[in-house]
Amino acid sequence: MSSPAHTGRGSRRARKQGAADHVPIHLYGLRRGTVTVLTLICGAFAAFVLAPIAWLAINATKTQANVYGTPGFWFARPFHLFQNLSALGRNISGAGVYLQWLGNTLLYAAVAGLGSTLLSALAGYGFARFRFRGANALFYLVMSTLLVPITSVALPLFLVYARVGLVNSVWGMILPSMVSPVGIYLMRTYIDASVPADLINAARMDGASETRIFVQIVLPLTVPGLVTVLLLTVVAVWNNYFLPLIIFSRSRLYPLTVGLSSLSRQAETGSKAELVPVLITGGLVTVLPLIVLFLFLEKYFRGGALQGSTTG
Amino acid sequence: MTHIPASRPRGLGRRGSTRQWPGAVFITPHMLALALFMLVPTVYAVYDSLQTTRLIGGTHFSGMANYRAVLHSAEFWEGVRRVLLFAAVQVPLTIGLAFLFAAAFDAGIVKYSRFFRTVFFLPFAVPGVVAALMWSFLLLPGFGPYAKLADGIGLGHVDFFSSRMILPTIVVIVLWEWTGYNVTIIYTSLKSVPQQITEAAIMDGARLGTIILRLKLPMVWPTITMLFFLNTVGALQLFTEPSILAAFQPQSVSFGFTPSLYVYNTAVGSGDYNLGAAAAVVLALIIGALSLGAFALRRRRGEFA
Structure with a gap:
């Protein structure tokens, strides 16, 4: 003994x-x-x-x-x-204005990041603390989307958008970016480890509603996990190239990645002067915010550095 | 085993089980998004791939015609062969290098390892587009600092964008982008191996190399296989880097350089969405088949826990 x-x-x-x-x-x-x-x-x-x-x-x-x-x-x-x-604030190439692309990227990353964090928290909680019919099958479905090639989703998305009028729509970029299998996996693991089932049961005995339990007990206990999911989504949206390339044809909707790539084509093919330094400076301004974010919040990135190359 | 449920208050357990439906409600928003933005488009792409659109005569059902066109396209298969070769080189190289770095950091046999871990991970914050742009300038024949360096150390005039060198060049770029990310994950996994095991091995007289390869590697093998999957799926979809390099050196990056480029150029470039959809479906099936095959192999060898 x-x-x-x-x-x-x-x-x-x-x-x-x-x-x-x-x-x-x-x-x-x-x-x-x-x-x-x-x-x-x-x-x-x-x-x-x-x-x-x-x-x-x-x-x-x-x-x-x-x-x-x-x-x-x-x-x-x-x-x-x-x-x-x-x-960067002027349209010197005819390809568009860099500052506008920066604003678009901030918007897409912020809205998709918050949305994906909320959806992941809700679903992660649902999978972690409830046993309902089909839960396992649905979880496997979510995880299997990790292996779906982004190419094989972006083009079909475009085909559907063409039908329902979401081509060149901001929501066409933001809504699909909220689907995050990694986010759900992380939140499920995190809630499993840090939200005791007994605590939830006790709150229920006291008559708290399910919504209140989620908002007042689960969310506060999972803040580090939420920050990790938020950061990973922000990085994924910030770096996403294929989806916006396919669904946007108007340059004023471009995020930074597509904007820079169209600028690089102009710089190489056209004879317009002084485009190359703008391209390089634009690249620097694209990278710096994420590097700063990363250096200050490194531990959150490490906590969930699972986001696969599938989202690149 | 049978004692454990008894220790839990009975009433609570039963009450809990009547409250299981909210789980379904909590997952609904995400499942709805998943259905609308992944499943519906996938089904629609299959439907679209079975149609043919003509300028005159509109859209009509054409059965497997698009699939026959893709399967008979030498260009498409050349792209498939290229990304398979690319994955076969890049993925083991990246993960092998990442494991060696992670094992060295974990054993504490490198100075300033905190600094190195941070620096190695930095490219994770760099979009593939910017990474490809930087490397294009660095390697540009005649002007790029690295091209000059190659000349300076006696390698002669190396054209990093020639059709022979373009694939190794992309391997280097992708290695630059993803090694640190893999180091971080393997390092985290190595940290969870109990120290006592290492100490016991040292007592038994095991050398460091033996400890790393014979003791630690098997313990983090599940993490490594997962990384293998993720890296391979990423490698087979190779798109961003060659599409940016194409702006600098169009003759080295052809229409169907990779299957993803084939899909993009067919659908958006040439406007043949039906054929593009068929190519996208074939690519997804190839990746799915490879994943399932690897999964089955792993399961048979008992490596999947």
């Missing part, structure tokens, strides 16, 4: 003494220099990862001639960043 309790306490103490969250590395008996070599390899990969972003930031400050004519990884005069930024 007492021996399991002993070992339990003992190992807990051992863990506390170990302090670090991993086994002390001298125990591995590594050859000298191994840590240095591995750190250098990681450093090389970090350079590989950071170089394109650094290139983007540096070249956003250049004129078109300097983008092509000066070393890519260093600055050049004249410092053209502010001119490039102000060009």
Whole structure:
């Protein structure tokens, strides 16, 4: 009887003494220099990862001639960043206005993010805390949509939109983005772990309605999970390219991804001057908000970094 | 086992079971969205793929004609072959590299590992469109810094966009985009392996390499197979990167470079929605068949818990 309790306490103490969250590395008996070599390899990969972003930031400050004519990884005069930024507010290419695309993207990401979070929370709660007929089959149906190619849904969506008049409609972009199998999976797991069934039953005994239980007990207990789902949806919508490419033909509805791609076509095919720096600056402004969001809310991303390449 | 239900108050359990219907209500909004924006379009696409639209004469039922056209299209199959090859190279490379990084971080044998984990994950925040744009400029023949670098270290004039190099180039771009994401997931999974197991293995005299490959890898294998699925499904749908590169080097990225490009160019480019729908259905079936096959194989080998 007492021996399991002993070992339990003992190992807990051992863990506390170990302090670090991993086994002390001298125990591995590594050859000298191994840590240095591995750190250098990681450093090389970090350079590989950071170089394109650094290139983007540096070249956003250049004129078109300097983008092509000066070393890519260093600055050049004249410092053209502010001119490039102000060009984002003008329709210099005939392809559309970057600022408008930024506004559209913010709108799509915010509305779809909030909607998807609410739907995922509702459904995750339904699957986690109730056993109703067909629950398992429906959950498997939801999970199987993870494997459905986005190409195979975007084109059919367009075909249906053409019938019901949702082509070039904001809702045609927002509503499908609210369907999130990963969101439901995360919310179900999260509610399973952090909303005790006894608490819900107790509230029921006290006469609380189901809606009230959801709003006043379940939602407050799952805030970290909700933030994770919100962030993942925002990133997925922000980065989505195929769906908006297919359903929007009017450039004033474009999100950033489609806008930038049409700008790049203009920059390459047309002879319109000074488009390349605008393209580069536009890319930088597209990336920065998400990187900032990510650096500040990293733990939420890690918590649910499950969002598959299926949504890319 | 039989004691456990008895310990729960009986009345509560029964009362709970009369309150199960709200579950169906809670999942309804999402299921409705799922039906309207995934199931209905899918069914409609199948219907559409069985029609043919002529400029003169309108739309009429044409049976399997569109499917025959897709299945006989050499261009479509060339695209399928290309993404299969792409997946066969990119997916194991990405996951293998990610596992090695994650295992090193987990063992604590790398300095500044927190910093590295953050940096590696950053491309997750970069849209595929922007990633492809940056890399296009970096690799542009004659001007791109990396093209110059290749020349500088004696590789000569490398055209990263030539028809021979374009696929390896895309592998590098996708590796850049997704390695850190895979590191994060595998690292989280490795962290859940109890430390005592590692300590016991060290007591038994196991070397670090043995611990990582023989002890930890099997324990995170379910996570790795899941990542295999997700990465492969993503790889087979390859679209964004080649479609952006096409703006820079149109001759290397053909009409049906990947099946997704074939679908897009057929439907939106050429305006043949019926044929595009048929191609989309065939692509979905190929991906579905591969997934089911892998799933069955995994199940037979008893790896699916």
